[in-house]
Amino acid sequence: MRNAFASTILDIAQMEPRVLLLTGDLGFMxxxxxxxxxxxxFINVGVSEQNLLGLATGLAEAGWIxxxxxxxxxIALRPYEFIRNGPVLHxxxxxxxxxxxGFDYGHAGPTHLSIDDVGVLRxxxxxxxxxxxxxxxxxxxxxxxYASQGPIYYRLGKSAGGTLPPVEFHSGKVEWLRNGKDVxxxxxxxxxxxxxxxxxxxxxLGISAAVIAVAHISPTPQNALFEVLKKFPLAATIEAHSxxxxxxxxxxxxxxxxxxxxxxxxxxxxxxxxGRSGSLKWLxxxxxxxxxxxxxxxxxxIRNIGEQ
Amino acid sequence: MKKTDDFAFQLREIIxxxxxxxxxxxxxxxxxxxxLIAVLYSEVLGPIGPRREPDRDRFVLSKGHAAxxxxxxxxxxxxxxxxxxxxxxxxxxxxxxxxxHALDGVxxxxxxxxxxxxxxxxxxxxxxxxxxxxxxxVLLSDAECNEGVVWEAALFAAHHRLSNLVxxxxxxxxxxxxxxxxxxxxxxxxxxxxxxxxxxxxxxGHDRTEIARAIxxxxxxxxxxxxxxxxxxxxxxxxxxxxxxxxxxxSLNDEQxxxxxxxxxxxx
Numbered sequence: 001m002r003n004a005f006a007s008t009i010l011d012i013a014q015m016e017p018r019v020l021l022l023t024g025d026l027g028f029m030x031x032x033x034x035x036x037x038x039x040x041x042f043i044n045v046g047v048s049e050q051n052l053l054g055l056a057t058g059l060a061e062a063g064w065i066x067x068x069x070x071x072x073x074x075i076a077l078r079p080y081e082f083i084r085n086g087p088v089l090h091x092x093x094x095x096x097x098x099x100x101x102g103f104d105y106g107h108a109g110p111t112h113l114s115i116d117d118v119g120v121l122r123x124x125x126x127x128x129x130x131x132x133x134x135x136x137x138x139x140x141x142x143x144x145x146y147a148s149q150g151p152i153y154y155r156l157g158k159s160a161g162g163t164l165p166p167v168e169f170h171s172g173k174v175e176w177l178r179n180g181k182d183v184x185x186x187x188x189x190x191x192x193x194x195x196x197x198x199x200x201x202x203x204x205l206g207i208s209a210a211v212i213a214v215a216h217i218s219p220t221p222q223n224a225l226f227e228v229l230k231k232f233p234l235a236a237t238i239e240a241h242s243x244x245x246x247x248x249x250x251x252x253x254x255x256x257x258x259x260x261x262x263x264x265x266x267x268x269x270x271x272x273x274x275g276r277s278g279s280l281k282w283l284x285x286x287x288x289x290x291x292x293x294x295x296x297x298x299x300x301x302i303r304n305i306g307e308q
Numbered sequence: 309m310k311k312t313d314d315f316a317f318q319l320r321e322i323i324x325x326x327x328x329x330x331x332x333x334x335x336x337x338x339x340x341x342x343x344l345i346a347v348l349y350s351e352v353l354g355p356i357g358p359r360r361e362p363d364r365d366r367f368v369l370s371k372g373h374a375a376x377x378x379x380x381x382x383x384x385x386x387x388x389x390x391x392x393x394x395x396x397x398x399x400x401x402x403x404x405x406x407x408x409h410a411l412d413g414v415x416x417x418x419x420x421x422x423x424x425x426x427x428x429x430x431x432x433x434x435x436x437x438x439x440x441x442x443x444x445x446v447l448l449s450d451a452e453c454n455e456g457v458v459w460e461a462a463l464f465a466a467h468h469r470l471s472n473l474v475x476x477x478x479x480x481x482x483x484x485x486x487x488x489x490x491x492x493x494x495x496x497x498x499x500x501x502x503x504x505x506x507x508x509x510x511x512x513g514h515d516r517t518e519i520a521r522a523i524x525x526x527x528x529x530x531x532x533x534x535x536x537x538x539x540x541x542x543x544x545x546x547x548x549x550x551x552x553x554x555x556x557x558x559s560l561n562d563e564q565x566x567x568x569x570x571x572x573x574x575x576x
Binding site: 020040043045046048050051053054055056057058059061062063064081082085086089090 | 362409415416417419420422423425426427428429430431432433434435437438456457460461463464
């Protein structure tokens with residue numbers, strides 16, 4: 001997804017001369033093509049994310065469209081109040097590009113994980129959030145939204161992610177990755193690949209699971225989610241993010257406000273970090289988010305519901 | 309009376325009258341910058357044009373809590389009338405305690421210290437990138453320099469030689485709960501800015517001629533950004549307010565109001 005950004009921003013910059021790319025001194029082996037092609041539109045502002053967002057606000061007020069780039073937690077959390085009082089309060093087209101979809105920087109340790117960025121930014125009315133599932137979807141989302149009036153947060157995975165079929169992006173919609181009838185797995189970001197594996201494992205156990213990628217996270221795709229949830233007795237949200245504030249919270253809100261009967265199980269981060277670090281694969285297992293954990297938990301739950 | 313002197317006088321009167329009417333604080337902070345604002349608005353800034361006139365000069369009041377001084381200036385420049393000014397601090401007014409960009413004449417929302425300065429550096433960069441000759445002025449408080457982002461943005465502005473940016477530091481030596489020398493000492497503040505690559509110039513923040521001269525002598529086209537270290541008196545003009553910490557927050561009672569007006573030369 002990170003590479004999809006690197007190539008797509010070149011195309012966007014060609015179409016839209018007001019586009020600038022500013023980085024907080026990150027993007028080694030990613031941003032060089034842009035820097036080479038548009039040296040006058042590329043600025044490394046140094047390791048200063050608060051000022052990065054302040055600069056972007058001043059630039060956007062004057063008509064520029066600044067893309068600000070860093071690792072997700074550094075760009076979404078460190079300058080949070082600047083995002084709130086800058087692009088959001090002034091309704092300016094600042095594009096916040098956060099790399100690292102949950103556990104992507106697993107070996108770097110908890111300081112580099114972004115398991116709360118969506119929850120934090122989702123509290124801001126006027127803040128659009130897009131968390132694609134695949135590089136292709138990231139590209140489509142970037143191309144479809146670059147001219148939007150207000151601020152956007154793009155939460156992009158670092159790696160290519162697992163193998164997924166092509167996924168489209170439509171504003172305010174959700175994308176079906178697999179049909180099913182017993183349970184629907186709703187996912188945010190690259191973890192969709194894990195959910196598809198879980199669905200395949202459930203199929204072997206006689207459970208038909210649908211999988212949906214929710215890439216347009218904010219504003220809440222209320223109607224799209226309602227239409228999905230009304231078809232299922234059981235839904236599970238799967239996200240490399242805290243269960244509080246992210247996709248799980250959002251789906252719970254839709255179910256509660258829609259007075260729906262759908263039962264919900266939220267897979268996500270529930271426990272504090274204890275200092276141990278590891279690969280994406282290890283972290284997913286550690287937090288019960290790998291395909292095997294998800295499918296076995298769901299299998300038990302569905303069996304219990306059947307026995308009730 | 310010179311135009312600027314008259315502007316400063318009227319500004320002080322507006323600050324006192326509106327603070328009293330609204331029973332609001334931040335009076336001392338507003339009085340401290342009255343002369344600086346008077347020079348900017350009566351002599352320096354170009355027309356306060358329609359918001360979407362891209363090449364208008366920008367002024368950012370980074371010490372947003374002194375917004376009343378800014379509102380007074382916008383009123384005196386005819387941006388809005390007395391009926392709007394009289395909504396200061398009223399329910400639903402665009403004239404809150406801190407400036408909002410929804411109000412004509414205000415380009416950036418401020419109130420969270422340090423942010424306005426960073427916005428202003430972005431505005432200066434924006435002008436340079438588009439080859440515009442517009443100038444950017446930003447007024448910050450001394451205690452605002454407690455904020456880390458001020459120094460992030462200062463480094464950036466100097467590194468990128470944003471000569472179109474002039475900052476003014478309201479060096480009144482006070483902050484919310486004490487004197488700056490007791491809370492977080494800012495000794496040698498000019499040298500600190502110089503060390504960050506800025507042209508720093510010390511001046512008397514109530515000497516309107518000197519302020520105007522310093523701005524006119526800056527080279528906006530080339531070189532480093534400049535900061536005017538303006539030594540000011542908190543609560544300037546009101547005897548019982550000058551250099552007194554509580555007047556960061558206090559509002560005026562009837563008796564104090566009468567004395568304050570007399571102090572600045574207005575008969576109540």
